[in-house]
Amino acid sequence: MIQFQNIVKKYRTKTIIRNFSLDIEDGQLVVFIGPSGCGKTTLLKMINRLTQPTSGKIFLNGTDISKMNPIELRRNIGYVIQNTGLFPHMTIKENLELIPKLKGESMDLIEKKTVELLKMVGLTEEYLQRYPKELSGGQQQRVGVARAFSTNSDIILMDEPFSALDPVTRSALQEELYQMQKELNKTIIFVTHDMDEAIKIADKICLLKDGDLLQYDTPENILKNPTNDFVENFIGKRRIWNNPEILKAEDIMIQNPVKITTKRNVLQAIEIMKENKVDSLMVTDKQNALIGLVTLKGIQLHNRNAIIEDIMEQEVLSISQDTDLISVLKTMNDHKIGYVPVVNNSNQLLGLITRSSILSALSSQLIEMEVAF
Ligand SMILES: Nc1ncnc2c1ncn2[C@@H]1O[C@H](COP(=O)(O)OP(=O)(O)OP(=O)(O)O)[C@@H](O)[C@H]1O
Ligand SMILES: [Mg+2]
Structure with missing residues (x-):
């Protein structure tokens, strides 16, 4: 004390x-x-x-x-x-x-x-x-x-x-x-x-x-x-x-999360992460459907030539665009994750929610509400 x-x-x-x-x-x-x-x-x-x-x-x-x-x-x-x-x-x-x-x-x-x-x-x-x-x-x-x-x-x-x-x-x-x-x-x-x-x-x-x-x-x-x-x-x-429930996943997500396609290799993934200053990438197919995820920590264990689709995490938890803020937070807490991808009904990747995207969305929403009311 x-x-x-x-x-x-x-x-x-x-x-x-x-x-x-x-x-x-x-x-x-x-x-x-x-x-x-x-x-x-x-x-x-x-x-x-x-x-x-x-x-x-x-x-x-x-x-x-x-x-x-x-x-x-x-x-x-x-x-x-x-x-x-x-x-x-x-x-x-x-x-x-x-x-x-x-x-x-x-x-x-x-x-x-x-x-x-x-x-x-x-x-x-x-x-x-x-x-x-x-x-x-x-x-x-x-x-x-x-x-x-x-x-x-x-x-x-x-x-x-x-x-x-x-x-x-x-x-x-x-x-x-x-x-x-x-x-x-x-x-x-x-x-x-x-x-x-x-x-x-x-x-x-x-x-x-x-x-x-x-x-x-x-x-x-x-x-x-x-x-x-x-x-x-x-x-x-x-x-x-x-009243946080008025905010939906699509209001609080980053709109263009950095992504990568399946045929790329580990070295390229690391380069993309560096260039964009992120530590994870969403993996999408040709139709932009979310099919996996790679993290810097995870891929560093692999050979630089390894192909993304062979080494990506496939069980990626995602949420739909109309999930409300409270459910988003609950999902992140329950699964102890710092970010969660947002998808539409066809599992196409729309965005990414991170703790900081939530905070920045909250502050900008507030400024807008002040003006609106
Ligand atoms: N050695 C000193 N002699 C005279 N004044 C001092 C001295 N050290 C600090 N002060 C004054 O005390 C006040 C508080 O300083 P302090 O460094 O604790 O502020 P702070 O809250 O840490 O600020 P910052 O966020 O800028 O770091 C300031 O007005 C500062 O000018
Ligand atoms: Mg100080």
């Missing part, structure tokens, strides 16, 4: 944080969100004592952190900053093993854990001996996340860790973070500007403005009952939330 108790922060005469109190339960993913300069980073850095409050106290499991050894404290709290903070002159392996070594864990255990962590963030062992500059921005971010988890700490602080990434990579990392957090049951405090990101990953959202806490609640409650006009504007007037 992390408890902020009457925290005030002043820089000279300027008050940055007025009187901030908050309890964060163990195992929760809490998102701090608010406009630039509202004090998110300041509050985050207080937890590992990179910043001191002017007054007020922070307790970790009941212990006042100002009484703890700051170096010890920092080694026990994972911290990810925006530009990853990887040490450029160390390999990925050395970066990941630094803190566990400092803590004197056994080498066997450390090496085993390093590989596991890398796998968890979707990277293979081949990256271990590389230097950060030999990785793409997204891969470096993944290593940054893995390093935060390497500390074995129960608490991880993440300050806009994904903000420099393209939407596809960002979405993938949000997904992985969410999974890792649920599996490992860490307490994570995650700072972002992006409400969509917050809604996707948060157990609770802490909405800040000018150093004041405006609302601390589940994403659902914040959407349903924004505490004031500022919060309402900040989340976008998502009144659609009250």
